[in-house]
Amino acid sequence: MNPRYLLTSVAPLGADPVDVLLADGVIAAIGPDARAQAGDATEIHGAGLVLLPGLVDLHTHLREPGREDAETIRTGTRAAALGGFTAVHAMANTSPTQDTAGVVEQVWRLGREAGWVDVHPVGAVTVGLAGLQLAELGAMAQSQAEVRVFSDDGKCVHDPVLMRRALEYVKAFDGVVAQHAQEPRLTENAQMHEGVVSAELGLAGWPAVAEEAIIARDVLLAEHVGSRLHVCHLSTAGSVEIVRWAKSRGIDVTAEVTPHHLLLTDDLARGYDPVFKVNPPLRTEADVEAVRAGLADGTIDIVATDHAPHTREDKDCEWAAAAFGMTGLETALSVVQQTMVDTGRLTWADVARVLSTTPARIGRVTDHGRPIAVGEPANLVLVDPAARRTVDPAAQATKSVNSPYRGRELPGCVVATFLRGRATVLDGTPCDEDAR
Numbered sequence: 001m002n003p004r005y006l007l008t009s010v011a012p013l014g015a016d017p018v019d020v021l022l023a024d025g026v027i028a029a030i031g032p033d034a035r036a037q038a039g040d041a042t043e044i045h046g047a048g049l050v051l052l053p054g055l056v057d058l059h060t061h062l063r064e065p066g067r068e069d070a071e072t073i074r075t076g077t078r079a080a081a082l083g084g085f086t087a088v089h090a091m092a093n094t095s096p097t098q099d100t101a102g103v104v105e106q107v108w109r110l111g112r113e114a115g116w117v118d119v120h121p122v123g124a125v126t127v128g129l130a131g132l133q134l135a136e137l138g139a140m141a142q143s144q145a146e147v148r149v150f151s152d153d154g155k156c157v158h159d160p161v162l163m164r165r166a167l168e169y170v171k172a173f174d175g176v177v178a179q180h181a182q183e184p185r186l187t188e189n190a191q192m193h194e195g196v197v198s199a200e201l202g203l204a205g206w207p208a209v210a211e212e213a214i215i216a217r218d219v220l221l222a223e224h225v226g227s228r229l230h231v232c233h234l235s236t237a238g239s240v241e242i243v244r245w246a247k248s249r250g251i252d253v254t255a256e257v258t259p260h261h262l263l264l265t266d267d268l269a270r271g272y273d274p275v276f277k278v279n280p281p282l283r284t285e286a287d288v289e290a291v292r293a294g295l296a297d298g299t300i301d302i303v304a305t306d307h308a309p310h311t312r313e314d315k316d317c318e319w320a321a322a323a324f325g326m327t328g329l330e331t332a333l334s335v336v337q338q339t340m341v342d343t344g345r346l347t348w349a350d351v352a353r354v355l356s357t358t359p360a361r362i363g364r365v366t367d368h369g370r371p372i373a374v375g376e377p378a379n380l381v382l383v384d385p386a387a388r389r390t391v392d393p394a395a396q397a398t399k400s401v402n403s404p405y406r407g408r409e410l411p412g413c414v415v416a417t418f419l420r421g422r423a424t425v426l427d428g429t430p431c432d433e434d435a436r
């Protein structure tokens with residue numbers, strides 16, 4: 001039997017409250033019909049709650065295969081469901097690398113078995129992320145995993161000829177190359193953003209131009225070959241300017257910003273706590289303002305978490321030795337609410353666009369990020385914007401504790417998440433057993 005849920009007085013995309021009935025895996029009725037057809041449906045009191053399409057992350061590191069000590073597909077996707085996600089794209093920098101049909105199919109299958117969210121593996125652009133030879137992009141696209149997003153994330157596809165070939169190649173199956181824009185020579189040994197703070201701390205700096213130079217090159221390459229480009233975790237004011245210019249020229253480019261680049265600055269490095277060490281680095285106040293403005297005006301298309309779990313061993317050490325990356329699946333929506341909704345820069349309908357509809361479109365995921373309408377698959381999240389909570393990394397579902405928000409109070413809470421009409425989260429708690 002498929003579960004049935006009657007969500008009473010919920011606000012779809014923040015609009016006027018209505019009743020919504022979920023049955024047989026779809027949105028079965030909206031409005032007065034919902035209660036009339038509810039029968040024995042489980043009732044969820046939704047007054048004050050916002051109903052959004054299930055969130056879609058274009059950039060998640062699940063670490064399996066290879067680093068199951070930091071995260072597994074099971075723990076990472078459970079964290080994703082708690083964060084309101086119904087689909088995630090699993091980055092390719094696993095061990096072995098997701099650079100063959102065999103490995104991406106394994107990740108896809110493990111995701112299905114876990115059942116928390118739909119897992120869409122990202123394929124590597126080059127063999128072993130080594131930047132020397134194109135991976136079997138076509139075979140990954142044609143595999144059961146139906147890969148559409150290709151990325152060497154963690155590394156930049158630096159060779160312009162390889163980048164050009166990748167952009168040309170993925171056109172055949174409507175794929176996209178997601179670039180980690182980092183000029184390697186300009187960032188050798190770099191530890192944090194190059195600026196006043198890095199000079200004060202004596203840490204090797206990472207200049208904004210190292211990101212901007214690659215984005216500028218890549219939008220021109222994408223224009224030249226008539227292909228689709230996606231820019232991962234854009235972080236500087238200059239990057240926003242370049243993407244704005246590229247779009248005004250009609251270049252087919254999309255860009256993402258992470259929650260942490262919307263909120264945090266390089267000032268946090270002053271405590272030398274490696275929890276704030278991330279790639280690309282936290283930037284300045286002016287950059288934070290520029291990425292917020294870029295997201296508000298549509299220059300930046302989406303928010304993606306870049307959830308990057310690391311073990312204590314890899315993170316609890318001196319700054320220079322620590323791994324780059326921070327967790328983010330369970331806090332993303334709250335950070336977007338704090339920085340963009342509570343500041344009046346985005347509506348909840350905009351949040352649905354940047355965290356669900358557009359990432360689904362970029363990743364060519366057809367059954368997520370859909371309108372909230374009768375007959376649509378019931379991939380949904382119910383949010384309480386009035387709730388507040390203090391982040392405790394040890395209490396999160398992710399296996400790693402490298403959250404930069406430890407001890408911070410954040411607004412908003414995921415009350416329930418539904419994947420094809422089945423609850424993965426209810427009352428803010430994961431639905432571990434039952435008929436999922």
Ligand SMILES: NC(=O)N[C@@H](CC(=O)O)C(=O)O
Nearest residue numbers: 061153154278279308324325
């Ligand atoms: N973001 C990070 O700092 N680290 C990521 C790699 C990446 O996204 O570049 C990781 O895999 O740990």
Ligand SMILES: [Zn+2]
Nearest residue numbers: 153154180232
């Ligand atoms: Zn990256």
Ligand SMILES: [Zn+2]
Nearest residue numbers: 091153154306
């Ligand atoms: Zn990443």
